Amino acid sequence: MSLSQALLNQDRLALSRLLTHVENNSEEGRKALDELYPHTGKAHLIGITGAPGTGKSTLVNQLALQYSKEGKRVAILAVDPSSPFTGGAVLGDRVRMRDLAGDPNVFIRSMASRGSLGGLAQATASMVQVFDAAGFDLILIETVGAGQAEVDIARLAHTTLVVEAPGLGDDIQAIKAGILEIADILVVNKADRPGVENSERALRGMLDMAHPTQRVFHHHGQRMVVPAQTPKADDPLWIPVIKRTVAKDGVGITDLVEAIEDHITFLREGGEWAARERTQLQTTFETLLRDNLFARFLDELSPEIYEETLSNIMLRKQSPWSAAEALLDRRRA
Structure with missing residues (x-):
């Protein structure tokens, strides 16, 4: 029996384990959230x-x-x-x-x-x-x-x-x-x-x-x-x-x-009640979207370019705002 099914059967041990997976943002935790969402x-x-x-x-x-x-x-x-x-x-x-x-x-x-x-x-x-x-x-x-x-x-x-x-x-x-x-x-x-x-x-x-x-x-x-x-x-x-x-x-x-x-x-x-539900879910959705987009952006950005940009910011050759805009423009291109 999966952890999700055990939780739906009110298994407290499964609940504890799933909470740990979710808090640690593990792959099993994300899968369980998808399975549990309809409930x-x-x-x-x-x-x-x-x-x-x-x-x-x-x-x-x-x-x-x-x-x-x-x-x-x-x-x-x-x-x-x-x-x-x-x-x-x-x-x-x-x-x-x-x-x-x-x-x-x-x-x-x-x-x-x-x-x-x-x-x-x-x-x-x-x-x-x-x-x-x-x-x-x-x-x-x-x-x-x-x-x-x-x-x-x-x-x-x-x-x-x-x-x-x-x-x-x-x-x-x-x-x-x-x-x-x-x-x-x-x-x-x-x-x-x-x-x-x-x-x-x-x-x-x-x-x-x-x-x-x-x-x-x-x-x-x-x-x-x-x-x-x-x-x-x-x-x-x-x-x-x-x-x-x-x-x-x-x-x-x-x-x-x-x-x-x-x-x-x-x-x-x-x-x-429905309005607050919408606010809750919209906040969760937008937070996940923002975090995932940022993570993907860093994954696609070479470490050398990141370090070079950060060095320019430290040396005051480039402001953080123009640096961020330049990196985004580079990705669009």
């Missing part, structure tokens, strides 16, 4: 991102426990930062997810980012496809926690959770452009800490600016508040919600799960 497209992908220290791993642990109690199969893909020297990953997320050990409904896989920017390794999308084909209901994707650049998750997940925590810096840091805009649900974790009200107020203020629910103006010195015009019925709009949690104690997890379910309902009823 994908059913899982709900939930991305969990945010700055380091906000408690993402503990939150993922609690979410997985909650969904497992409901009888759902949950896969966790935790992307860990790689060592710049060895290329290995710390895999610290597994230390924080001891509660899930031995749970037949939960499968945890850590992987190294391997220098990939944006908090997601290049193989993440492919590994998600394997989990999807394996029949998992939900796939929780926890990213490195690189900060504002970590927006790649929004191109992969159906629902994106951005986790903040009070006491990690000034309120402006939490609302800088880049990471807040990708949130479907904002989670203020460690809500038992001082300053949680200020953190939530700052987040809500930014949401009101992006999705105003009321207009404030002054009339004869009096502050007046008027509700903003609501969206039309045929123009659905999801306004991100804010949920408080204390993940280490399991506080607020039920409310967070309900918010996630509300978002799923919105996606499916409003037609947004």
Whole structure:
């Protein structure tokens, strides 16, 4: 029996082996992805991102426990930062997810980012496809926690959770452009800490600016508040919600799960689910196309020409832009 068929029969050992092949981009892994692709497209992908220290791993642990109690199969893909020297990953997320050990409904896989920017390794999308084909209901994707650049998750997940925590810096840091805009649900974790009200107020203020629910103006010195015009019925709009949690104690997890379910309902009823599916697949397709074209280009380019061009760039005889254009023109000819 092939690894692909064994995975479709929910063989956990086959799943582990296939994930390794896919992460290493082996020929067997690529073949398996082709065989498994018709069986994908059913899982709900939930991305969990945010700055380091906000408690993402503990939150993922609690979410997985909650969904497992409901009888759902949950896969966790935790992307860990790689060592710049060895290329290995710390895999610290597994230390924080001891509660899930031995749970037949939960499968945890850590992987190294391997220098990939944006908090997601290049193989993440492919590994998600394997989990999807394996029949998992939900796939929780926890990213490195690189900060504002970590927006790649929004191109992969159906629902994106951005986790903040009070006491990690000034309120402006939490609302800088880049990471807040990708949130479907904002989670203020460690809500038992001082300053949680200020953190939530700052987040809500930014949401009101992006999705105003009321207009404030002054009339004869009096502050007046008027509700903003609501969206039309045929123009659905999801306004991100804010949920408080204390993940280490399991506080607020039920409310967070309900918010996630509300978002799923919105996606499916409003037609947004198909749009996000298209974005996911288009991103994967274009990334593969770009990587393969670049690899083929280098294969067809002689090492001597490459080194000569690089030397010209180093000696400032040629700019990187004109050098790249010249190599492309040479290939067209």
